[in-house]
């Protein structure tokens with residue numbers, strides 16, 4: 089056997105072992121190797137299916153990539169972690185990395201077969217916002233000019249530039265307020281009208297803050313980011329990375345439809361972290377899946393991947409972020425960020441992840457081949473959560489297989505509708521048609537209240553979910569209510585699922601499925617009336 093044939097056999101062996109991990113026969117006591125060998129070869133062989141990448145912040149470029157020894161260590165870490173792409177950051181927190189350090193590091197990584205792109209984090213760029221620390225007032229002309237300079241500098245070095253998720257504003261200074269009242273966005277010498285009027289009745293006349301900020305960030309992106317970068321480097325592709333807080337995007341100027349249309353690619357924040365962590369907690373694991381699929385639906389082929397970090401995580405929750413990102417259909421998992429993964433919770437998380445990487449590649453390959461099916465979960469772009477923030481995440485934790493969507497799911501077999509759906513102008517009419525077709529409709533009590541006189545919700549195929557203005561309470565629903573809700577919603581799909589809370593299910597068109605247990609105890613569930621054991625904090629996959 090020649091060397092390439094031996095290598096092919098090794099890759100095949102690693103891949104088939106991985107496929108076995110996420111199978112019906114996976115036993116809890118089946119040991120995994122401490123650190124699978126051959127991760128780098130596996131990463132290279134699978135990069136068309138899925139890729140792991142990392143980001144090296146501007147400060148870390150200074151601290152870790154300014155010596156040959158530092159670059160050697162970073163390359164070694166990447167290879168051991170199956171990382172085949174790095175984003176080398178140009179700017180963050182007012183610091184701009186040196187051109188020589190960026191250019192040299194880029195060449196060194198490329199020489200060993202690691203792809204390289206750039207990144208910009210727009211924190212401390214100019215006049216400070218009256219809100220979040222580090223965020224800027226982009227109504228300010230000088231700040232607009234500084235943004236342009238930073239992106240021109242980045243485009244002189246890289247053909248692809250990611251923008252970390254601080255590309256928004258929450259400023260309410262006198263200049264911003266005057267611009268909002270005049271319903272005009274001004275970028276340099278150009279002015280743009282802002283659509284919409286204050287609807288709250290609280291604000292003085294003018295546009296709403298969200299309308300002003302969305303127009304401001306869309307126009308600023310066009311003129312000072314995309315335009316500026318492409319004038320310097322016509323090959324430059326810009327990636328907008330959306331934060332994990334999807335229900336509030338538009339309030340701070342992330343306009344997912346127009347920005348996704350304008351940017352070359354999009355990225356998705358899948359940082360759910362530990363639900364019980366004091367500083368970072370409160371987000372259930374399913375959210376990473378929901379947002380990945382929802383933004384994936386908006387972005388289509390433009391949607392590049394997910395992004396998670398080690399802050400406020402244990403090894404379990406870190407690995408769950410990885411699984412949810414892959415189940416969400418991501419083509420790439422960005423591990424933020426190299427420096428943070430070397431300290432505090434980072435090394436333990438990375439050690440746990442490395443053991444899972446062969447399995448994650450194997451599952452990514454299966455997921456990419458299939459269409460998900462289930463209960464359509466409708467969140468229109470720029471919709472307001474009111475008293476039901478991120479309710480989708482908690483509904484997913486109940487073991488309801490959701491198919492996130494941003495357009496009314498007229499053709500779905502079953503649907504879940506919350507207050508968010510009120511963004512749809514024709515909601516009463518379209519929902520009435522959906523209900524009249526006899527499909528199961530799960531509506532939140534909050535939405536039901538708003539539709540009382542407009543839609544017939546007394547039909548037997550309508551069930552009201554008692555959110556009571558507190559989506560988190562869904563994690564504590566009684567078993568009877570859970571089972572009844574699942575039985576009601578899954579009937580139309582010809583499936584049945586009985587399980588405790590915090591066990592999620594993912595269904596595919598060809599009958600394949602994945603069940604993931606987020607509980608600290610093993611569970612026995614019933615899928616289509618057949619018992620199935622799922623170890624604690626683990627998943628079981630069945631591919632047809």
Ligand SMILES: [Zn+2]
Pocket residue numbers: 217218225226227228259260261262263264265
């Ligand atoms: Zn301002």
